[in-house]
Amino acid sequence: MKAERIIPVPFNRVSVDDLFWSPRIETNRKVTVPIGYEQCRNTGRLDAWKLDWKDGDPYRPHIFWDSDVAKWMEASSCSLYFHPDNKLKKNLNGVINLMEKAQQPDGYLNSYFTAVEPGNRWTNLRDRHELYCAGHLIEAAVTHFVTTGDDKFINIIKRYADCIDSVFGNGAGQKRGYPGHEELELALVKLFRATGENRYIELAAFFLNQRGTRPHYYDLESASREEDPAENYEYWQAHLPVREQTEAVGHAVRAMYLYSGMADVAAETDDEELAEACRILWRNVTGKRMYITGGVGSTERGESFTADYDLPNETAYAETCAAIGLVFWAHRMLHIDMKPNAKYADTMERSLYNCVLSGVSLDGTRFFYTNPLEVRPGHAMAQSGLENNYRYFRQEWFNCSCCPTNIMRILSSFGQYIYSSSNDSIYVHLYAGSTVKVVMEGVRVNIRQKTEYPWKETVTLSVEPDEPVEFSLSLRIPGWCENASLELNGKEIRQLQITSGYAHMRRLWREGDTLNLILPMPVQKIEAHPEVRGNCGKIAIMRGPIVYCLEEEDNTQSLNDIRLDSSAELKAEYDENLLGGCTKITGTANIRKGEVWTDHLYRPGIAETMPVEIKAIPYCLWNNRRPGGMLVWITENIPD
C-alpha cells in the first residue's frame, strides 16, 4: 500500500484566535479587503470586465488587471467563510456576473485581450500575463467553490481552463508555449485537487516540462511577432528546462510561483526528479539569496535575484509578493516529502512574521511593494528624486498593484499554514492561537492551541477527541530555538523524539490531554555569512522568529553610527502601548560624540564614543509612525 502523504489542513478547518495574528486578519477583513474593492472599482479594473472600453476612454485596461481582481475575489471568498457579509457577497457576485457575461463562446476569459486586443490572444505568452491572469482566476474560483459550495464561478473557470487545455499541449495544432509569468501551474494543481480532473495536473506538468526547452518557444514566438528574441531567458526562469535549474534567477515573484508549481506537481505525481530540482533551488535561495527577513530579490532591476550572497540592505527589492511567494513555496516544500521537514516551516515563519507583514500598515490602509532593510529617507529621496518615496513610505495603491491584493489573500487564508495532517498524524508548523478540526482514524479530533507567541515562550495544546484515539502529534521545534521543552499533562517529557525538526508523540490521545511546549526566546544577536558584504561587522537582533530593527523615532537619526558590543545585554519587554502591543528590545550601545565634528567630513584618529540607550521594534511593524530612518543590521563591536 502506498504510504499516505501529509497534506495541509485547509484554512476553513482552522479558526484562528490569536493575539498576534487576529488583529491583523481582522483589519484585513474590515479595512483592507474593502479598500481592494474600491481601488479595483475606482481604477477601472472592474469596469474592464464590461468589455466596452474604446480608444480615448480613461482607464485603458491593462494586461495584469484581471489578476488584481481575482486576488481580491480570493481574499473575499476566504473572508466570507468565517464572516458572512452581505455587501461583500453582493460585490463578489457582481464581479462573477460580469465575468460570466464576459466569457467568450470558446470559454476564453480575459478582459484585456477581449476588449483591447482581440486579435492578439496567445501571441506573446512571454510578456503579456495572459496565462498568469488565468491562474489567478482559477485560484479565486477554487477558493470560492471551497468556501461557498456554490459552483457557478468554478464552472465558468473550468470552461476557461478547458479552453486553455485545448490550445496548449503536445497534440497536433496545439501550442507548445508556457506562461511568461508563472502562476497558472500551481493554480491548475488547485483545480485538479478541487475537481479530481487529471487533465488539469497534466496541463500543469506540460507547462513545467516545456519551460526552457529548445527550440525556445519564446524565440519562435518573438519571430512570429517579427521581434528580436530576448538575450537570454533568466528573467523568466526559462533559460533551462526546470529540472536542470540549480540557481534562483530572474524575477523573484515569478521564480517563487514557478517553484511552488514545481513542488505541487512533484508531490502530486511523485516526480522525484522534479522534487530534487526543488530541493536544490531551495538550498540556493535560503542558503545564499534570502534576506534575514525572508525577503527575496536583491535588485529593483527586473525585480530580480542577482548573485549568491548579494543582499544589499538599502537597495533591497524584497518585494512583498516575493516574500508571499516564498511562503507559498515553503508551504509546498513541507509536503513534497512523505514527512515534513521543519526547515521549510522555519523559512515560512521567517517570511510571514517579517517581510510579509511589513508589506501592510498596522491600520491596513497602506502597502509596501519593496521591503528594504535600511532606510535614510532624506538620502533616499535625494538619490531617487522622489518625495514620499515608496521605499520608506507605504502607498495607498500602485499602478502595478500585485502586492496589496496578495496581502489580502494571504491574511484572509492564514489558518492554512498552521497544520498538516494525514489519517493518523497531525503536524503543527506554526504557533498561533487556533482550533483545528481533523479526523484521525475515523475519530473527530479538535486541537486547541493557546499561546501568546511570538512574544511569550509557552504554547498550550489541548487535544479533544470525540473518543480516545491513537495518532501521532508532531510539533515543530523552530530552528532558532535551543532547549525547547515539552510537558504532557503537567509532566516534562524527558526524551523528546525529534526528527526533521519536529517532536513526535504517538499515543492514545484522550479528551483533556494537554501539552505545554516551552520555546525559550532569548534575544539573539545574529551574524550573516561573511560573503554578504553589507552585513560584515554587523549584527541583527532577533527574538524567536521576529527580526528587529531600529527606527529613528525611538533612537537617533544616525542609526548607522550606533555600535553594539557583542557582549551587550539586551532586554526584551512586552509593551502593550507600542504599535498595537509588541515586545521591544532595549539595551545600551555606543555612539560617537558629535562635538568634534564641525565643518569637516574626515579626521584622523579613533572616535570617542558615549553610551546611548537603544530601542528596537519588530521589523514587521516599522513605518507605522512618522516616516524616518530604519536599520536592521547594526554595527557590532567586539571588545577584547
Added chain:
Amino acid sequence: MKAERIIPVPFNRVSVDDLFWSPRIETNRKVTVPIGYEQCRNTGRLDAWKLDWKDGDPYRPHIFWDSDVAKWMEASSCSLYFHPDNKLKKNLNGVINLMEKAQQPDGYLNSYFTAVEPGNRWTNLRDRHELYCAGHLIEAAVTHFVTTGDDKFINIIKRYADCIDSVFGNGAGQKRGYPGHEELELALVKLFRATGENRYIELAAFFLNQRGTRPHYYDLESASREEDPAENYEYWQAHLPVREQTEAVGHAVRAMYLYSGMADVAAETDDEELAEACRILWRNVTGKRMYITGGVGSTERGESFTADYDLPNETAYAETCAAIGLVFWAHRMLHIDMKPNAKYADTMERSLYNCVLSGVSLDGTRFFYTNPLEVRPGHAMAQSGLENNYRYFRQEWFNCSCCPTNIMRILSSFGQYIYSSSNDSIYVHLYAGSTVKVVMEGVRVNIRQKTEYPWKETVTLSVEPDEPVEFSLSLRIPGWCENASLELNGKEIRQLQITSGYAHMRRLWREGDTLNLILPMPVQKIEAHPEVRGNCGKIAIMRGPIVYCLEEEDNTQSLNDIRLDSSAELKAEYDENLLGGCTKITGTANIRKGEVWTDHLYRPGIAETMPVEIKAIPYCLWNNRRPGGMLVWITENIPD
C-alpha cells in the same frame, strides 16, 4: 595702491621632473594623447568638422563632440610646449584648418549645429551643450596661443567669441540666456586674460548674473520650443541666482565648472559678494558632499550631488571629470582672496592624488568615468546585468567621452597647480619635483624642488636668484600633516610662522639657499562624519595625501569581512616593483573563520575570527591588475 593679487604660475614656466608625476605625464603624452586623436578620428569627431554629414551617414555628429576635440587640442598644445612633435603638430594644425573652414561668416563655430541642425542655433541652451562646446574651443585656443605664440587659432576663436557676445547680453534684441552646461564662463575669463579684452569678462559676468533669474530663461526657451518646462532647475544649478546658492546641487561636473567660473570672475572683478557665494558653496561641498578621494557626485541619476552626508561607497558616481572640476575650482579658490588659504590646496591635492589619477590606467590606455570606493565585481555585474562593467573595469573610450580628454589636458598641464606668485612672493602649493622660473622684484629667480613625495617625507627647495633679492616664500603645510619642520641651510627654523596653512619666510634670498621641509607621514586611520551612514564603524587608511584601498588581488575576496583593530599597527614600505613603484601599507587584521558557514546564511552568536595579513595600495592605482574587488572603508573594531 591696490594690493597685488597672487596668481598662478602658468604650466609653461614650470618644468616637472618628479618621481610620482613624471611617469604619468610622460605616459599621457606618449600614449594617451595619441589615443585621443585616434579615437576622435575613428568615431567621426574630426570628420564632423567637414560639415558634410547627411542623413544615413554613419557617425551622426553629436552636440558635445566639439568639446572632446577641443580638450584634445588643449592637451596637445600643452604637450607640444615641452616636447616638439611634428606628427602631433601636424594633426593639431589639421584640426585648426578644418575649424577655419567650418567657421560661418558671422563667426559661428559648431560642427553639430552647422551640419545637422542649422536652423536650431541657440534654441535650446539648457540641454544642447552649444555654449559648453564654445567654452572648450576657447580654452583650447588660449592654450594654443600661449604655448605656440601662433595666433591663427585664437583669432578664429575670438571671432566666435565676438559672435556669441553679439547674440547674448542685456542689449536690445540680445538673448538673456546662459549655458546649460557651464564652462564658457571660465573660458571667457581665460580669453580675457590672454587678450586683455574687457568684453569677454563682462560676458562671463553676464552669464553668471543671468543664471537662475526670473522669469526663467529656460522656461521661456522651452515655451518657444512648445515643450513643457523642467520641474526645477537644480540639475543645471539654475534654480536660484548664483549669489543665492548655498548648496551644491545637480550635475556635479556642471557645478564644478560653474563655481570655477564664479571664482574667476569674483577674483578678476573684486566681486566680494560672488566670492562669498563661492566660499559658502565650498564649505558645503568639502564639508558635507565630498568623498575622501576628492570625488564628488553621489549618484548616477543625473550624475549629481544628492544630500548632505549622502556618500555611498558602492554606488558612488564620483565622475573623473567632476574630480578634475574640483581641482579647477580649488585652484581658483586659492586665488580668490588676497592671500591663498591652504585648505583649498589641501582639497586640490586630495582630488589630484586620488580621484583624478584613478581615472586613467597606469599604461594610459583605459579610463574610469566613475570612481566608486567599493566594488565587488560579481555582485556589481549581477546588479547591473553588465559584464566588464564600467564601474570596475576601465574602458577604452565612451560614447560620452568627456573624462578621457579631461585627463589628457589636466596631466599635460599639471605644472600649473604647483606654484603661485606675485611681484614679491611665491607660494608652493604642491610638492612635486620641478623647477619654476619667476621674477621677484625684477630679479629672475629659479626655484628647484626635489622630493620623492608623496612616498617620502622630505622636500628640498633650492633658491637660485640671479642676484640676492628679498621676497616671501610660502610653503603649504598640508592639513593632513602634524609636526612639520623646516630647515634653512641646514638649520631648523624654530618658530615657523604659519598663517592660513602656509609657512612664510621673507628674507633676502641668495644663490644656494636651501630649504628642507619635513612632512611626517605616519599611516593614519581616518574616520568619517557620523552622518555618513556607509562609513560608520569603518576607517580608511591614508598616508600623506594618499588614500589607500584593499584590492582582492592582494587580500581575500571577502574584503568587507576584514576587521581592523583601531590599535592595529600598520607599516608603510616603498615597493619599487608594485604598480610602477609605490608605498604599500601592511598589517594584521582579523577575519571570520569560514568553517562554520556551510549552507546557512544567518547564525546566532559572535564570530570566531582569525588573524589575516592585509596589504593596502594607493586608491589611485587600483584596477591595474586583474579586475577584482576593491574597498576603501574598512570595518573597524575597537578593542577595550
